[in-house]
Amino acid sequence: MKQVSLPDGTSVPALGQGTWMMGEDRSNRSAEIAALREGITLGMTLIDTAEMYGDGESEALVGEAIAGLRDQVFLVSKAYPQNAGRARLRAACEASLKRLGTDRLDLYLLHWRGSVPLAETIEAMEALRDAGMIVRWGVSNLDTDDMEELVEAGGQGCATDQILYNLTRRGPEHDLLPWLAARHMPIMAYSPVEQGRLLGHRALATIAAARDATPAQLALAWTMRRDAVIAIPKAGSVAHVRDNRAALDLELDAETLAALDAAFPPPRARTPLAML
Ligand code: NDP
Numbered sequence: 001m002k003q004v005s006l007p008d009g010t011s012v013p014a015l016g017q018g019t020w021m022m023g024e025d026r027s028n029r030s031a032e033i034a035a036l037r038e039g040i041t042l043g044m045t046l047i048d049t050a051e052m053y054g055d056g057e058s059e060a061l062v063g064e065a066i067a068g069l070r071d072q073v074f075l076v077s078k079a080y081p082q083n084a085g086r087a088r089l090r091a092a093c094e095a096s097l098k099r100l101g102t103d104r105l106d107l108y109l110l111h112w113r114g115s116v117p118l119a120e121t122i123e124a125m126e127a128l129r130d131a132g133m134i135v136r137w138g139v140s141n142l143d144t145d146d147m148e149e150l151v152e153a154g155g156q157g158c159a160t161d162q163i164l165y166n167l168t169r170r171g172p173e174h175d176l177l178p179w180l181a182a183r184h185m186p187i188m189a190y191s192p193v194e195q196g197r198l199l200g201h202r203a204l205a206t207i208a209a210a211r212d213a214t215p216a217q218l219a220l221a222w223t224m225r226r227d228a229v230i231a232i233p234k235a236g237s238v239a240h241v242r243d244n245r246a247a248l249d250l251e252l253d254a255e256t257l258a259a260l261d262a263a264f265p266p267p268r269a270r271t272p273l274a275m276l
Contacts, residue, residue, distance in 0.1 A: 001043035002248055004186045004230050006159050008136060012074050014224045015248055016046030017241070018190065018234035023061035024054040031237055036065035038238045040072055042245045048162070048188065048232045050078035050111055051096050059099035067101060075100065076107040076188075078140060078162075081114025089124040093133050108134040109162055112141040112275065119153040126157065138162065140190075143273035144176045151183075162188035164274050165229070167219055167264040168198055171271030177226070186228035191276055193219050193233055203263035213250050216240070220247035222260055 003011040017039045022032045036047065047066070049058045059077060066073050077100070083092035097103060108128065110121050125137035140162035142150060150158060161180060165172055165187060172187070180187060193199055199215045208218040216233070223231045224247070235241045252260075 002224065004228060005184075006136070006186065007157075007184050008159070010136075012046050012230060013043055014230055015044050015220065015245065016048060016074075016076075016188075016230055016232040017044050018232040019047065019049045019058045019062055020053050020234055021058075022053070022234070022236065023057035023059075028236060029061065032061060033065045034238050035235055035241045036062065037069075039235070039241045039245070040066070040069055042241065044241070044245060045072055046074040046076065046230065046232070048076045048078075048190075049100075050109075051083070051092060052078070052080060052111060056095070056099050059096055063099055063101035070102050074106045075102065075104075076109065077105050078109040078111040081110065081112055081116060084110045084114070084121040084124065085116040086120055086124050089121075090128060090131075090133075093128055097133065104132060105134045106136070107159060108137050109160075110137075110139045110142075113139075113146055117153070118146075118150050118155065122150070122153060122155045122157075129157075140188075141273065141275045144179050147176070147179060158185065160186055160188050160230070162190055162232075164191055164276055165189035166192045166194050166198060166223055167204065167260065168194055168201075169274060170264065171267050172273060174267040174270050176273060177228075181228055184228075186230055188230045188232055189223050190232055192223045192231040195276065201263075203259075207256060207259045207263070211250070211256060213247075214243055216243055217247040217250050218256075218260075220244055221250040221252055222257075224248070225252055225257070 002014040136159045138160040
């Protein structure tokens with residue numbers, strides 16, 4: 001499994017698993033648990049969830065899926081911005097840990113920026129780290145100017161920025177990705193197949209078919225072509241997890257990259273970071 005280094009030197013798999021919308025429909029529960037377990041077996045051991053997803057139901061489902069497997073998993077969750085301050089972060093984290101059936105998160109993220117000052121979020125995150133409830137912290141949906149403010153506010157310990165990045169969302173290539181790379185901070189690319197919408201794109205399907213790949217494999221292989229990208233597709237079935245895992249075996253030659261650049265052009269100017 002291809003690995004990505006975090007700023008503290010820890011290696012995590014370049015291909016993980018997202019869980020938004022999981023745990024919301026009981027009829028999908030056993031398929032979703034089987035999908036997450038298959039992913040772990042295949043080495044996609046980084047699992048991303050959030051207190052927001054299904055109002056805690058996603059974390060509860062992840063807890064069930066990783067029961068007995070906790071030490072194999074790199075567990076990521078996220079706090080609502082309104083909880084990311086001195087008064088509430090500890091309780092939010094405790095509730096996430098309880099739902100997940102664990103005593104620590106490997107990574108805890110600020111889900112998006114709200115009204116709590118960044119300096120206060122950093123202080124609250126570092127208090128959780130000192131208490132052993134989280135191993136490290138990071139952010140999500142922060143654009144370059146927010147990241148600059150974060151570092152100025154004392155946030156040098158930030159491990160990652162989880163952002164919307166895929167073939168149809170290349171804006172971060174202009175300035176956010178270079179800014180993060182210069183600080184050895186990888187990104188976590190969320191919605192790497194644009195919540196499924198990308199998979200029906202005609203150019204993607206044509207380029208993929210010519211290489212005996214599925215559109216999902218090509219889109220994921222492209223997202224992970226850079227060294228410092230962790231892709232976290234959500235797949236609700238074992239078949240989709242296996243399909244996604246095979247993206248790591250797909251080599252992208254110069255001709256394929258050029259065809260994808262022609263169909264999905266890189267940004268020419270600064271583009272504000274989009275979020276879903
Ligand atoms: P994705 O781009 O991962 O797309 C998920 C959709 O694609 C699902 O409908 C899934 O279907 C389908 N899919 C996945 N693999 C395949 C495949 N091989 N073939 C066909 N269809 C496939 O969207 P998400 O928005 O879920 O993003 C991934 C994760 O990123 C989230 O689950 C969440 O953990 C995180 N995220 C974080 C955000 C943030 O603000 N920080 C915002 C959005 C997402 P099926 O379920 O049937 O397999």
